Amino acid sequence: MRPAGGPGAAPPGGGPLLEVRELTKHFPIRRGLFSGVSGWVRAVDGVSLSIAPGETLALVGESGSGKTTTGRCILRLIEPTSGAVRFDGANLLALPPRAMRRMRRRIQVIFQDPYGSLNPRMRAGTIVREPLDIHRIGASRRERDERVAALLRRVGLDPAMRDRYPHEFSGGQRQRIGVARALALQPRLIVADEPVSALDVSVQAQVINLLMDLQEEFGIAYLFIAHDLAVVERIADRVAVMYLGLIVESGTREEIFKNPLHPYTRALLQAIPIPDPARARERQVLRGDPPSPAQPPPGCRFHPRCPSAFEPCARVEPALMEVAPGHRVACHLYPGEGGAGGS
């Protein structure tokens, strides 16, 4: 068993809008269609985090570290193996389906792929309108139409484009349609899973700015899943870094970017190529691939790749501990004050 850690990433002050505790999701591995389970992919293996109203928590980490699975468990698009998810005080995992559907109005999602995530046979206007229809929002058809027009305008699309199909839009425009749809029900939280990763840089900037504008205007909180740390530095208030199903470091944006502690976070920051030849630098290149979450290494999961690994790392799993106010790290280099971090 891992030692018990404190909450993964807690916002300062006020009650959290979203609170996730010890979330796990283990996927069964089966050799064939009818054979038994031969192992488990520990995609998410005890993640705790919280998000305050109007705040952006960025979840970063490499491919396969469990970011999407965490997001999908929060939305209950997949059922977690264990853990608790509280939203606005309610335990989402205990809600019956109907109550969960009502709750879905308040938690929306934006997907990574602006090409695959919109129904290709629906017109843009219908895509944005659908949630309003499902939840019977607005007194009349006309009122809903007006809302759709307002939403399209708000994300920078001409309402005259409502009759076009997704393939008639560019990637950035499609992502805007996705944003307009997510906004339709005035959610309090949007889980944005790599919302700009598939977009060209020039278009990426438009969508990031739009997300920031909307947050200011409507007080929306974001769980912003990303791997581009330069984007994250723009948009995040706090950052949680995942590695192989676990949060290994979390803290305010300033703490994570100015004072990264976990060797993995440091490697991640160092690995980013700098778009400036004058500053291109010698970097310490991390050797090897991340191991499979089906067989996480014992002790610290990062130890086989860690440049600072020492005696306890292969044996003892480090707990996530608070080393500075709001800054938590799971690494033996930082023994902390012992015990769990504050809440």
Added chain:
Amino acid sequence: MPSILEVEDLSTHFRTDAGEVRAVDHVSFRVDEGETLGLVGESGCGKSITALSLLRLVPSPGRIVSGRIVYRGTDLMPLPEKKMRRYRGREIALIFQEPSTALNPVFTIGYQIAEGLIVHKMMKKKEALREAVRLMHVARIPDAERRAREYPHQLSGGTRQRVLIAMALACRPSLLVADEPTTALDVTIQAEILDLLRRLKEEFRLSLILITHNLGVIAETADRIAVMYAGRIVEEAGAADLFASPLHPYTQALLRSVPRLGEAGSPPAGGRKKRLPAIDGSVPDLLRLPPGCAFHPRCPDVMPECRERVPRFLPLGASGTLPAAAPRPAARAAAAPGSTGAVACFKHHDPEGRPR
């Protein structure tokens, strides 16, 4: 330094039901011996089709409609297919953008690397397999003997990319064209692959064309950079110059819109988070290109002539109105060694090609 490759006025079009797609439109550039040329531009601007054109591997319905591809003094364009094959892999090797299409799922990794050696170098199978393992060592694949017996699906993205690099090096090419070699990879793996490419470039004395849309990758790897927009090269310059003083409004806007670490500003304690300077509009559809300069609908500096005429790609400070006897002035001039760069924009040349 002599150039290993000179591309002059290359155009590659696709004839489709919807119209003629000018995927590569009057493109000229050169690569010097030992140099890394970076080719950047946004999705669909023609980078991959340019790369495929170099080896005359354009998929149908595409075809090269004009241009010269001069490799160490030989124009590859008029060569019969049989002769052309001697250049592919042996002189110029291409790492394809889509690794899954480059690897056959039913053969082992070792065999696929060896195959090129058996075909091109007439090696015996056993000898070729041994060489394959050696190449995998060269590409820093740990445990190469064992991995050589594995199949593509058993490899991580990073290892697969190393295998492609090993394959590309098998016949000892002099020029390597790497099309988005790190795009599908995580940043830490990306850093490893770029590091590997840099070392192999030294070891094998390679010239390299690195294609990417990632300006960070380009900044860290390229000696010189060509920026593509809508099928054309709009600016070319030494890497340091391009990043320090971009000239084309598109390059300027592109560089501004890249989020950089450490530029997000002070904590947004209640205040507004700093916005990114964005380019309005979207990357154009090649079938519906605007008249004049393709960038003009998004350009902050647009002038009346931009809407009507297409700016030519001309070296800085040079005049495009050379005597009629000089063939392809734009191409020649752009390829002139020692020039500080070239640009296709009416801010820098008037419609007659005179410097402004």
